[in-house]
Amino acid sequence: MPQSLNYLNESPSQTAGPYVHIGCTPNFSGINGLYREDPGSIMLNEKTLGDRISIRGGVYDGMGVPLKDALVEIWQADAAGLYASAEETRGQSDPNFSGWGRSPGDMESGEFVFETIRPGPVPYPDGRIQAPHITFWIVARGINTGLHTRLYFDDEQAANAQDPILSRIEQRQRLDTLIAKSESSGVYRFDIHLQGPEETVFFDM
Amino acid sequence: MTDTSRPRGGYIQRDRGWHPPAYHPGYKTSVTRSPQKALLSLPTTLSEETGPVFSQSIIGPRDNDLLHNHAADGESAIGSRILVYGQVRDQSGRGLPATLVEVWQANAGGRYRHQKETYLAPLDPNFGGCGRCLTDAQGYYEFRSVLPGPYPWPNGVNDWRPSHIHFSLFGEAFAQRLITQMYFEGDPLIWKCPIVNTIPSRQAIEDLIAPLDLNASIPMDTLAYRFDITLRGRRQTYFENRPEGL
Numbered sequence: 001m002p003q004s005l006n007y008l009n010e011s012p013s014q015t016a017g018p019y020v021h022i023g024c025t026p027n028f029s030g031i032n033g034l035y036r037e038d039p040g041s042i043m044l045n046e047k048t049l050g051d052r053i054s055i056r057g058g059v060y061d062g063m064g065v066p067l068k069d070a071l072v073e074i075w076q077a078d079a080a081g082l083y084a085s086a087e088e089t090r091g092q093s094d095p096n097f098s099g100w101g102r103s104p105g106d107m108e109s110g111e112f113v114f115e116t117i118r119p120g121p122v123p124y125p126d127g128r129i130q131a132p133h134i135t136f137w138i139v140a141r142g143i144n145t146g147l148h149t150r151l152y153f154d155d156e157q158a159a160n161a162q163d164p165i166l167s168r169i170e171q172r173q174r175l176d177t178l179i180a181k182s183e184s185s186g187v188y189r190f191d192i193h194l195q196g197p198e199e200t201v202f203f204d205m
Numbered sequence: 206m207t208d209t210s211r212p213r214g215g216y217i218q219r220d221r222g223w224h225p226p227a228y229h230p231g232y233k234t235s236v237t238r239s240p241q242k243a244l245l246s247l248p249t250t251l252s253e254e255t256g257p258v259f260s261q262s263i264i265g266p267r268d269n270d271l272l273h274n275h276a277a278d279g280e281s282a283i284g285s286r287i288l289v290y291g292q293v294r295d296q297s298g299r300g301l302p303a304t305l306v307e308v309w310q311a312n313a314g315g316r317y318r319h320q321k322e323t324y325l326a327p328l329d330p331n332f333g334g335c336g337r338c339l340t341d342a343q344g345y346y347e348f349r350s351v352l353p354g355p356y357p358w359p360n361g362v363n364d365w366r367p368s369h370i371h372f373s374l375f376g377e378a379f380a381q382r383l384i385t386q387m388y389f390e391g392d393p394l395i396w397k398c399p400i401v402n403t404i405p406s407r408q409a410i411e412d413l414i415a416p417l418d419l420n421a422s423i424p425m426d427t428l429a430y431r432f433d434i435t436l437r438g439r440r441q442t443y444f445e446n447r448p449e450g451l
């Protein structure tokens with residue numbers, strides 16, 4: 001027997017279940033007085049640099065029914081393309097921007113909303129520039145492992161055409177599932193389809 | 206400042222055969238909520254190799270004490286008092302410091318404090334059911350609670366969840382984001398649970414079962430369970446094929 005590599009296995013994922021909001025957004029679920037605010041509910045303040053945008057959308061199952069028990073998180077760069085992360089080595093990101101948002105969705109409709117800024121461009125490992133994008137992560141009852149996807153902007157056509165990741169999608173008609181649609185100035189709609197003909201492209205990254 | 210002891214490559218790809226598959230008919234809700242097309246596999250980029258930072262300043266002194274964080278003054282939640290502790294580490298065994306651990310669970314009777322909860326077990330006015338903490342410099346976390354009760358749920362006509370605690374974890378990078386559940390050593394319901402059984406192998410399921418740790422227990426007070434959590438690791442690449450490494 002050769003030596004062992006001793007890598008540990010990742011802990012297996014389990015569904016977030018129907019009560020994920022108790023643990024992740026307790027104020028939203030009516031458990032008040034524990035946390036001052038639900039984590040991820042506020043991403044910016046009046047001093048944050050960059051163009052204000054809002055992103056809204058729904059998460060739909062294979063029958064086209066919107067989920068009301070999902071939790072959606074986003075992670076993005078600041079206006080200069082820097083991440084508010086200890087792992088960011090290229091410079092200091094905007095101290096007035098967290099880059100991370102979490103939405104439990106609306107109680108009645110299940111729709112999520114994020115009040116954020118338009119992210120700056122971020123380099124791909126080979127030095128090419130990625131089109132402005134926002135990382136999405138979706139968990140819910142019935143989702144066994146959290147789903148990763150990305151939002152790109154419909155008014156960034158030139159950047160999208162050059163994007164190293166979008167260009168990897170062979171079935172070009174599916175590319176549309178990653179593009180948020182501008183509804184009015186600064187307001188984008190991004191629907192996520194877990195299954196079916198409009199199934200969103202999910203990433204294993 | 207570069208910490209040369211830390212791996213710097215991209216994240217090791219998830220072993221999808223180790224995790225539960227998205228579609229698992231034994232867990233009925235997964236049937237219409239599982240993507241059916243192949244995931245797009247790509248190496249991680251900066252967007253996945255970075256992740257949010259949480260400050261100790263957001264954490265209240267009772268956030269990791271579920272016995273008291275929703276209790277009236279001088280009172281505490283009803284149930285068997287437990288301490289749950291362990292290490293959050295990556296696949297290289299490196300403890301992950303200052304990472305946010307969020308937990309939620311049913312009360313001792315198996316009832317959640319939630320509008321949609323239908324189980325007839327009673328609410329405990331002194332139990333909220335959620336908590337959080339940041340790991341210490343070596344990646345350790347701990348919290349105090351009550352042993353959650355098993356509960357029935359609508360799937361088959363007589364399916365019961367084993368006692369469990371839900372865990373949400375961040376690590377250092379969004380690529381490591383994970384939600385999972387902790388089970389308790391010796392619970393016969395573990396092996397009958399359709400959600401547990403979405404996990405393909407017995408070995409992987411055992412990774413989610415916390416052993417009783419009498420040595421960490423507090424005599425005449427609290428039983429302890431140890432639950433270590435492993436998040437994805439980075440590749441240890443000394444020669445990375447990135448332009449700055451030419």
Ligand SMILES: [Fe+3]
Nearest residue numbers: 017311366371
């Ligand atoms: Fe549960």
